[in-house]
Amino acid sequence: MYVKKLCYENFRNLKDGCFEPDPGINVIFGDNAQGKTNLIEGLWLFSGQKSFRKVKDAQLVKLQEGEIKPARLQMEFFAAGRAQTAELHIQNRRTAQLNQIPLPAPAALGQSFCAVVFSPDDIDLLKDAPIGRRSFLNNAISALRPKYEKMLQLYNRAVQQRNALLRDVQFHSELTALLDIYEDRIAKTGAYLTSRRKEYIAALMRHIPEIFQQLSDGSEQPALTYQCSAGDGSEQALLQALQQSRGEDTKTGFTGVGPHRDDFLFCINGLPVKQYGSQGQLRSAVLSIKLAQAELLKTFSGEQPIAILDDVMSELDAFRRDYILNHINGWQVFITCCDPEPADRLVAGARFQMRAGVLEKTAGAT
Ligand SMILES: Nc1ncnc2c1ncn2[C@@H]1O[C@H](COP(=O)(O)OP(=O)(O)O)[C@@H](O)[C@H]1O
Ligand SMILES: [Mg+2]
Structure with missing residues (x-):
């Protein structure tokens, strides 16, 4: 699949306009704080997922004096063998249309448009607190299964x-x-979430070893495992754990077990990379998760997602950079960088310069 055109209105610092990318490689360069990441964030939102910058939707709307107008993004893209359109309106919440038909939830866009993003913050996925890993799973699975998001809402409410x-x-x-009733609901919806998450981790693990071994020296064995806070995470185990933790939970006023307390663990040769891994191992681990996620999206949609590389060209060593670029060979790619020089080696494609929210196509690559 590829993006033909993206138009934006009242979105972040971008001056209202349109972006017509090349179906191959697109390099967007410019100084800091000009709007490069904002532009590709606009593309990413059509995957139906939350911003990869972990911000609230309201922050996506242009800050301006006086009246606040909703942000509007329109996209023309080619997927499933035909030209399609999608539209997003963002104010405090988001609404979406696909081929002019309103969607029940923006997450449903992920059924038609897929993207994968690599950014310098990716490493936080394995370094930071479990909440980031849970939202990674929630987003990744919702993009493939709209039912998951509904179940997640029911679960959170319970x-x-x-x-x-x-x-x-x-x-x-x-x-x-009444507690019995709520616990029953938590156990039912929670067991659904847990089994989808375990399934997703298992699907990632079908790709990770091969990718990881090529990104590292080849002798290291990676393993990704799901960690339930309540037994095996089945309905019965959840119900039992909830009942057992009533006393403790009454003291804290907080439900201490369930999928909202689960985690996943990345180990290399049996040791958790979070505590024992080097910087390079952490990076390879996260890249292997991301590339495996891309493989799953590809299988799911039957075509290549778009790939977004936000500011990672200068950060990655040449080896990892080339590995990613080879892996996504033939996909539509968006690369942002301050200095366009590392991208000069890329032959086909287009170059754009971003200055104070204004995008301009420049001469350069063919
Ligand atoms: N909602 C918003 N309204 C107006 N400006 C914004 C909004 N959100 C971010 N910005 C501005 O956008 C700029 C950052 O753009 P960004 O795309 O992150 O830059 P970069 O080119 O470094 O990737 C900053 O100047 C920031 O103040
Ligand atoms: Mg940026």
Whole structure:
């Protein structure tokens, strides 16, 4: 699949306009804080996922004095053998249209348009707290299965209801019967989330070893495993864990077990990379997860996703950079950089310069 045109209005610092990329490699260069990442963030949002910069939707709307107008993004793209259009409106929340038909949820765009992004923050996925890993899984799976997002909302609501009840039940013991109802809901929806997440981790693991071995010296064995906070994460195990933790949870006012407390672990030769890995191993581990994710998107959609490389050209060593570029050979690629020089070696494609939110096509590559 490839993007033919992206038009934007009231989006971040971009001056209203359109971007017509090349179906091959696109290099967007410019100084810092000019709007390069904003532009490719606009493309990424059509994957139906949240921004890869972990911001609230409201931050995507252009800040300007006086009246706040919603941001509007329109895209023409080619996928599933035909030209298609999609549109996103963003204010406090997002709404989406595909081929002029409103979608029930923006996540459903992921069924038609796929993207994978590489950014310098990626390494945080394995370094930071589990919440980032859970949202990685939630986003990645929602893009493939809209039902997952619905179940996640039901699950989160049931957990909030249980938390609220935990505070009141101390004073009104007659409310205990309601706890049973909420815990039943948490266990049912939670077991669905857990099994989809385990399935996704297993699917990633079908690709990771080969990719990882090529990114590292070849002798290291990677393993990605899902870690449940409640037994095996089945409905029965969840229900049991919830009942057992009632006493503790009543004290904290917070549900301490369930998929919202789960995690995943990346090990190399049996040791968690988070604690024991070198910087290079961490980077290879994250890149292998990302490239495996791209493989799954490709299998799912039957075509190549678009690839976004935000500011990673100067950060990656030549070996890893070439590996990624070879891996995504034939895909439409968007590369942002301050200095266009590393991209000069790329033959086909187009170059654009971003200056204060204004994009201009420049001469350079053919
Ligand atoms: N909602 C917004 N409204 C207006 N300007 C914004 C908004 N969000 C970010 N910006 C501005 O966009 C610029 C950063 O753009 P970015 O795409 O991150 O730059 P870079 O070219 O370095 O990738 C900053 O000047 C920032 O203040
Ligand atoms: Mg940037």
